[in-house]
Structure formats: C-alpha cells, structure tokens
Amino acid sequence: MTWRALHLSQPIERAPEAVTAFAGNPENLPRWAAGLSNGIRFEEGRWVTDSPMGTVEVAFTGPVRHGVLDHDVTLPDGTVVHNPLRVLRNNEGSEVVFTLYRLPGVTDDDFDRDTALIRADLGRLRSILES
Secondary structure: OOOEEEEEEEEEOOOHHHHHHHHOOHHHHHHHOOOOOOOEEEEOOEEEEEEOOEEEEEEEOOOHHHOEOOEEEEOOOOOEEEEOEEEEEEOOEEEEEEEEEEOOOOOHHHHHHHHHHHHHHHHHHHHHHHO
16 A cells, blocks of 8 residues: 655755755754654653654654655654655755655645645755755
C-alpha cells in the first residue's frame, strides 16, 4: 500500500553543505521547524521535543552528511511517522524538499493544515539561512 505524497520544496541561496549542517542539527529544529519543535533536549540518547502534538522523539535516519535529513517522529501514542526531507544541489544554492504523506484517517482540513505548517517551516529555514 502506498499513500498520496505531496512534495513541498523551497529554494535556498546557500550551498547544500551549509543547509545540511544547519537543518540536520537537531538543536536547530526549534529555530525553523515550529510545526515540529518548540524546544528540544537530548535525553538518554534520544532527541525529545515539545511539539504541537505533545512530547515526541525525533531521530534523523540520514545519512545527514549527504543531505538526507529524513527523520522519524515517535508520537506520544508510540506511532512512528517517517518524514523524508532532502537537501539537493540547485545550481550554486540548494533545494530543500519535504515529502508529506497523507496517512490513513487524515482529513482534508488536517492535510491542508500540515501542508501550510511545512511550507511555513521551509520558509523560515530559508529566511534564517539567507539572512
């Protein structure tokens, strides 16, 4: 079974290595990924964040150094959601691509809300890195 996928992308006028170094560092998530993190800490070998969904665990599955910022988010109920996130070379800059899967049971309104949150997060990442 496959799910509907929506690829959301954001060009950033910075080299992929710079984007990867910043976005692939879990400590920076609260600065740009408000849809996921509003505070993060390293506890017992895991990155744990307070999110709009409650307290969740975030684990990059990488290899981050190659621009593969895929990450698994373990929700409060134990469900693990895989989130593909890639940093691609785009001429002298980068293209950051997030793949949002529409999971079973997600309403149109929830999917639209998630899409808007991710677009805002990617825009914030761009603003931070281009300033």
